[in-house]
Amino acid sequence: MKLPRRRQFLHLAAGAAALPSMLCFAWAQAYPTRPVRIVAATAPGGLPDIVARLIGPWLSERLGQQFVIDNRPGGGGNIGTEAVVRSPADGYTLLSCGTFNAINATPFVFLRDIAPVAGVLRGPAVLVVHPSVPAKSVAEFIAYAKANPGKISMGSGGIGSGPHVAGELFKMMAGVDMVHVPYRGGGPAFLDLLAGQVQVYFAPTVTSIEYIKAGRLRALAVTGATRLDALPDIPTVAEFVPGYEASGWYGVGAPKATPAEIVEKLNKEINAALGDPKIKARLADLGGTALVGSPADFGKYIADKTEKWGKVIQALNIKAD
Numbered sequence: 001m002k003l004p005r006r007r008q009f010l011h012l013a014a015g016a017a018a019l020p021s022m023l024c025f026a027w028a029q030a031y032p033t034r035p036v037r038i039v040a041a042t043a044p045g046g047l048p049d050i051v052a053r054l055i056g057p058w059l060s061e062r063l064g065q066q067f068v069i070d071n072r073p074g075g076g077g078n079i080g081t082e083a084v085v086r087s088p089a090d091g092y093t094l095l096s097c098g099t100f101n102a103i104n105a106t107p108f109v110f111l112r113d114i115a116p117v118a119g120v121l122r123g124p125a126v127l128v129v130h131p132s133v134p135a136k137s138v139a140e141f142i143a144y145a146k147a148n149p150g151k152i153s154m155g156s157g158g159i160g161s162g163p164h165v166a167g168e169l170f171k172m173m174a175g176v177d178m179v180h181v182p183y184r185g186g187g188p189a190f191l192d193l194l195a196g197q198v199q200v201y202f203a204p205t206v207t208s209i210e211y212i213k214a215g216r217l218r219a220l221a222v223t224g225a226t227r228l229d230a231l232p233d234i235p236t237v238a239e240f241v242p243g244y245e246a247s248g249w250y251g252v253g254a255p256k257a258t259p260a261e262i263v264e265k266l267n268k269e270i271n272a273a274l275g276d277p278k279i280k281a282r283l284a285d286l287g288g289t290a291l292v293g294s295p296a297d298f299g300k301y302i303a304d305k306t307e308k309w310g311k312v313i314q315a316l317n318i319k320a321d
Contacts (some may be wrong), residue, residue, distance in 0.1 A: 045187025073185035076160035095117025104160035119291030123225030154200035157186035205287030
């Protein structure tokens with residue numbers, strides 16, 4: 001008689017142990033049941049904001065709840081990142097993350113404090129100058145900068161941002177002296193570039209390409225290893241400064257302990273968005289390509305980029321904002 005009772009106990013214990021995972025799965029299947037916040041760690045107009053507004057409507061339509069953009073600029077992306085790190089790990093607060101997370105590694109370490117959800121975009125920046133700058137090529141710009149040391153202002157979205165470190169790498173490798181002017185996000189920096197308050201910017205292709213085509217900015221080079229299909233006549237920086245390369249990436253993250261089922265659900269929907277012909281065409285128009293893959297793929301990509309930029313930051317002694 002004791003054996004059947006023992007078996008019954010074991011069955012009940014096994015069922016109780018499985019209950020939390022079953023509830024978690026059911027919860028993930030129902031997700032989301034209320035609006036989701038996507039924190040963009042930049043001002044409106046910055047690339048994390050653009051990426052969030054590209055993906056947000058798709059997720060809203062597919063998952064039946066509003067994905068609301070919450071701009072939290074400042075600190076080289078750390079203010080927005082902190083808001084997500086300190087949020088409940090329930091899938092209702094996400095981070096529109098990017099290159100700055102691999103660069104500005106303090107006080108947060110991306111792969112320690114944020115769960116990679118999905119990549120969205122990768123692509124080079126463009127070395128652009130205000131039309132008041134007389135240089136028409138990288139060679140002419142280097143000569144102009146050397147003739148005017150400390151007189152050219154280089155804008156960025158903040159200390160430790162992608163445009164900042166891309167510019168600092170250029171300064172080191174080209175041997176030029178420019179004054180770095182950090183802003184609270186890429187949007188304000190870009191507006192001052194258009195107004196001529198700063199003269200040069202290593203601008204994300206996504207935000208600069210329309211202004212380049214309209215003649216409001218002059219593109220001197222792209223920062224990737226190869227020329228860009230969207231700007232086929234624009235050379236790479238490496239054609240003038242051998243070995244130079246600086247490309248960016250953007251995607252979606254969540255607080256570290258967010259349930260894997262929710263992460264997988266978001267990853268599946270974001271990858272579906274990147275396969276949509278209209279979104280793919282939009283990325284191409286903006287000079288970027290889709291960064292498709294699993295959460296693990298995205299995590300490895302970030303780890304590789306973090307290692308690369310960590311070496312650059314150490315060499316240049318860049319201090320986080």
